[in-house]
Amino acid sequence: MVETKKLLGVRKTIKSKKPEFLQQDYHKKRRLARRWKRPTGLHSKMRHQFKGYPSRVKQGWRSPVEIRGFHGKGLRPIIVYKLKDVDAVKKDEGIIVAKNVGTKKKLAIIAKAEELKITILNLKPEALKQKVAKKIAEKKAEKTEKEQKKKKSIEESVKKAEKKEKDKAKAAETPAETPEVVNEEEKKKLEKKEKDDVLIHKA
Numbered sequence: 001m002v003e004t005k006k007l008l009g010v011r012k013t014i015k016s017k018k019p020e021f022l023q024q025d026y027h028k029k030r031r032l033a034r035r036w037k038r039p040t041g042l043h044s045k046m047r048h049q050f051k052g053y054p055s056r057v058k059q060g061w062r063s064p065v066e067i068r069g070f071h072g073k074g075l076r077p078i079i080v081y082k083l084k085d086v087d088a089v090k091k092d093e094g095i096i097v098a099k100n101v102g103t104k105k106k107l108a109i110i111a112k113a114e115e116l117k118i119t120i121l122n123l124k125p126e127a128l129k130q131k132v133a134k135k136i137a138e139k140k141a142e143k144t145e146k147e148q149k150k151k152k153s154i155e156e157s158v159k160k161a162e163k164k165e166k167d168k169a170k171a172a173e174t175p176a177e178t179p180e181v182v183n184e185e186e187k188k189k190l191e192k193k194e195k196d197d198v199l200i201h202k203a
Helices: 002-017 083-087 105-118 127-171 179-202
Strands: 076-080 092-097
Touching: 076 083, 083 105, 092 105, 105 127
Parallel strands: 076 092
Antiparallel strands: none
């Protein structure tokens, strides 16, 4: 373990000094991609490794063989897709939960890893649990709000129906206007109309 830590430190120092390897004249020509390509020109200063020109890819920039492919925590990463994969993980290995794993299965894998004391390298279990709990709480609140709205609308419709029934009952209770009253009203209207006509003709 001490040796691994030491080698990880060595790798860190190597990688901090390592330049970005780009193909020759990348900064001059737009058509060239931002990637490495070995210089092949006969008079290429980069191929000849002249001073002041970009450096070439060399074996010395690689990490030590013993920790090649190791995670920064000093564990060999293993991608996990299901619960069965967690059982096969060894002590010097850490798990990376695959990105296409669903939330429900993720939580199950986290629980199993915590039980077996296995390190999860690409997830923060507590943060994920909080996020899921928050989502569930939001969904519950949304559901209760919908139910309350539904209840309110039902109550309103019941009240409207009751009001309609009351109005109908009132209408049935009040007696209709007698024909005599109707006739009197009509007479008054006719008299008024006649008076108006007389006034108009006089003017």
